[in-house]
Amino acid sequence: MDLVEFLVKTVTIVAVFGLTLVIAMYSTWAERKVAGFIQDRSGPNRAGWGGLLQPLADAGKMFFKEDFIPALANKWLFIAGPSLAMLTALLASAVIPFGSTFRIAGHEVPLQGVESNIGILYVFGVVALGVYGIMVGGWASNNKFSLLGAIRAASQNISYEVAMGLSLIAILMMSSSLSLGEIVAQQHGMNWNIFYQPLGFIIFITCSFAECNRVPFDLPECETELVGGYHTEYGSMKLGFYLFAEYINMFISSAIISVLYFGGYNYPGMDFVYEQLVKSLGTEVGHNIATLIGTAVFFGKALFFVFFYMWVRWTIPRFRYDQLMNLGWKKLIPLAIINILITGAAVLFLKPAITAWLN
């Protein structure tokens, strides 16, 4: 790898991380704003215009609070918990294709941190690691409620990862590729996976709610039963990291959903727009602007799903623990397996039949 390539990659990765962090930061603002709007209030509106400086004020408050570590806690693991949560949350953003490519001086620079041919597998690995942050933090707190919350998080994440993986297999059977870039490229124009995999999408989004520990599956931090769940003993910016990691996870999973099911940066009529731009502005500038439009579309989709997360949060009450497990093991997993069978049958019989009929 030569130096230029290394620098380009570094810049992209830093940009991707920065972008993810900023979006997560403003998700906290958006969450409170959406909560307010749905409850007929107006949400934070004192710090800056429309309360836009609220995340900074919150972060400032968090930083200036006492950074307390309980006497009987395992000190190193107590610190490692939130750090792991942040790390794993951010890692997943590296492989998400935010757009097609930029052309700079004849070089094609993909708008993706790492173009990996096992992108989706990597995301799954990192997401599975995410539970360590919660588990380690909850155990290290030396508090019954923290431990219970952490155990709940672990069992919930493991249960729902199965259904999530199974629902994804149907997508992979269609795309026959694990690369996120490839999966997006196949959904060119309006050829989105949601039209082929509605059931898989419902399973996937349900599981991603559970993976992010969001309402209605936020049992790990269920305050009516467990005080604060795994972050009962946390305060100051360590608590801030946990909460922040949740918002990063939310954005990442929204991005993954839009990549897998809603065509990422693809939108109907993109070829026409591309042709017009290239014709009027030249191959380089036109291509770059077309890419930027695609990226904007991608962020529109991803942010809609972030909004959807919040919308659901203020609509549905929390599940009971046995309901959660029933839903995961007895409903979603069988449904996901049926979905795989249907997809397999469709790929094997329906697709050749339709192709033959069309020809």
Add this chain to the structure above:
Amino acid sequence: MTLAERAYLPAIATGLAITIKHFFAKKVTIQYPEVKRYLGPVFRGRHILKRDADGRERCTACGLCAVACPAEAISMVAAERVKGEENLYREEKYAAVYEVNMLRCIFCGLCEEACPKQAVYLRHDEFVPVFTERDQVIWGKDLLVEDMNNRYTREAWTKEEAHLLDAKRANGEATNVVPRAIP
């Protein structure tokens, strides 16, 4: 349960529809320090010691307000009016000191009802501000007596008047009541 009920999704969709309706609904919040809600003509805010049309204090220091006060917030010292003070005090006896302890006061309005001279009222438009020092708690005559240059006016001086006004407004009748200073 039917299949649709067990599938959760129809119910969730209904719920989402309800919440999104609220998302776009008009917000009920009143942006308090900038916008203040009108609380009606007979709301019980901070006290005021009224003067009459000639600018004379109405209070005659009879002490009925202090007796009526369930919180024992009012205390006063009476004095006799001397010659030459007729333009200051309406009655022959007046309150030299009139103090309301704003921490004790429960804003029940019984002083207002007890007063035979219609001298003490609870303003409908101003609250007792937040205390930061202990000597701000007991309000003397300097804070209580009405300023003739900025007289306190309101649309209705009694509950009956206010009710009448409300009824008229409910019927959609024209009610251009000019707020007036004299009860």
